[in-house]
Amino acid sequence: MAKRSTTTEPAIDSTEQKIFDAAHEVFSQKGMDGAKMQEIADRAGINKALLHYYYRSKEKLYEMVARAILNKAVSAVREVLEKEMPLEEKIRRFIETYIGVISRNTFIPLFIISEINKHPERFFATILPQDLPKPHLFFQQVEAEIAAGRIRPIKPQHLLVHIISMCVFPFVGKPMMAVLLGMRPAKMQTFLKERTAEVTQFVLAALRPQ
Amino acid sequence: MAKRSTTTEPAIDSTEQKIFDAAHEVFSQKGMDGAKMQEIADRAGINKALLHYYYRSKEKLYEMVARAILNKAVSAVREVLEKEMPLEEKIRRFIETYIGVISRNTFIPLFIISEINKHPERFFATILPQDLPKPHLFFQQVEAEIAAGRIRPIKPQHLLVHIISMCVFPFVGKPMMAVLLGMRPAKMQTFLKERTAEVTQFVLAALRPQ
DNA sequence: GCAAAAATTAACCAAACGGTTAAACCTTAT
DNA sequence: ATAAGGTTTAACCGTTTGGTTAATTTTTGC
Structure with missing residues (x-):
């Protein structure tokens, strides 16, 4: 499990943050349906499985970004x-x-x-x-x-x-x-x-x- | 092949029109990505294959409706x-x-x-x-x-x-x-x-x- | 230094999706 | 009545998609 604190924000160059930024880009351009997990992973420069490692599902990741x-x-x-x-x-x-x-x-x-x-x-x-x-x-x-x-x-x-x-x-x-x-x-x-x-x-x- | 005239509009209760109406509903609510062919078929009360029989592909159907x-x-x-x-x-x-x-x-x-x-x-x-x-x-x-x-x-x-x-x-x-x-x-x-x-x-x- | 924990990856899986096919059904003109 | 052509369906196919697993690499605590 990733040790993610709910209060402190992760460093800008951390994997978690890179995922968030990439998801932010893709979701805001294409919405929930149009966004693909693979594209988010590619844009973050990491493996797709890491998305689920840090944010359990597409839905959860989406909620974070949308909020x-x-x-x-x-x-x-x-x-x-x-x-x-x-x-x-x-x-x-x-x-x-x-x-x-x-x-x-x-x-x-x-x-x-x-x-x-x-x-x-x-x-x-x-x-x-x-x-x-x-x-x-x-x-x-x-x-x-x-x-x-x-x-x-x-x-x-x-x-x-x-x-x-x-x-x-x-x-x-x-x-x-x-x-x-x-x-x-x-x-x-x-x-x-x-x-x-x-x-x-x-x-x-x-x-x-x- | 369906004999579809480009000038005359099909009857309101025709299958073609039912498909168009259903597609109109679904596309306008969910957009291209969010719309699913199965949902359009269900809402039109017909088999999914009929969508492709009357409108060759999702893209074509979408273009018709969008236009x-x-x-x-x-x-x-x-x-x-x-x-x-x-x-x-x-x-x-x-x-x-x-x-x-x-x-x-x-x-x-x-x-x-x-x-x-x-x-x-x-x-x-x-x-x-x-x-x-x-x-x-x-x-x-x-x-x-x-x-x-x-x-x-x-x-x-x-x-x-x-x-x-x-x-x-x-x-x-x-x-x-x-x-x-x-x-x-x-x-x-x-x-x-x-x-x-x-x-x-x-x-x-x-x-x-x- | 080394073992435990965390991070990362490749490979895989099941479901959903757009699309196809072949057979069955219905209409109609002769 | 029946053959032909248009209409409709169930079953199927290949691909994409979100998600998982097991193994590997990297980091961390002592």
Whole structure:
């Protein structure tokens, strides 16, 4: 048996970590079904049996990787959403950090969405983190600003979904957008870099009263 | 050999059609990798060999189904986007029809996006329709309205991506949104029904000059 | 230094998968 | 009625896949 501590993380060059990294790559690109254990082993540069030595089964390995991916996505959102700060600044920061996280890990949203759709039970039971972002404070802030007449009336839940959609979807649907807009990869990249500013401007304009 | 006409569609209760429908269900839920020929056969209530009798291989069956799914999605968008009408009306109609199509076929976007990511070559070579929507007219209209001072300045490509994102993403990420917003399925359904009005209002507010 | 433990490998296994085949069944035109 | 051709099935085949085993190599504790 491998002596694996649950608290300490293994060294970056350890076999266990190499497996995890390779699995991370393959799973996030191909999902649970598309990923093959042999490919993960090859990419980690080790024998296939070692996968089962360190992580008992494909399912277990998948759960580990998926949980790590989820956590990265969730913690980034939560931090901004729950912190105390003026609404406009919060919106600005939320869009900035959200697009930042996604653009550095473009596979995350598609991975989450695909896997939820294919295996909802497993996802909600064993992969989804317990400490989800609580948008309650954000909703309260929006309603307070509306009451004070500082922003146009809007249902806060829809506002949040508007923002998340505009931040996430262009990265999820990047290839489709590129075709629709007739942009080559290079042009598409600059286009996506502009989004932080464009989304922020758009949201604030839509909230401006009158 | 089955005498299959390429022009006439087979009767709804024909074996060929039953296979197609079953394949449509399974492929759209599980994608190419996740779908199993046996499951398609079972759901169609026929022997597995019949799949190969009517559609030569899994790949061919997949291509048929995928093309049908794509066409439905694409043609709906194109119609509104290319038709001549005032910009505000076009935006209203675009959002309405877009959300309409998606909400009646919630699996379409995720299917397209997933499959593009896994097999870009196959997708662009054999599945994507040739006659894609041309957003050129829409872009011209937006720029004309900006020049006339009737809407706030905005890059038309970003506007289009904003709109599409807000229309599509809530359906794609529905389970995730439900968790984040703490909504049960019933509540989520009413929430999604509100989106047509909410998105329209939001976009028009963001475009209002001043 | 050496034995015990951990790490790694090659070879193998059973199940699942896409696909094939040959025979049986059904329809229909004469 | 019957032969021909289209339709459907059960059984089978080769390959791939996740997983196991037994043996080998490397590391570690004393």
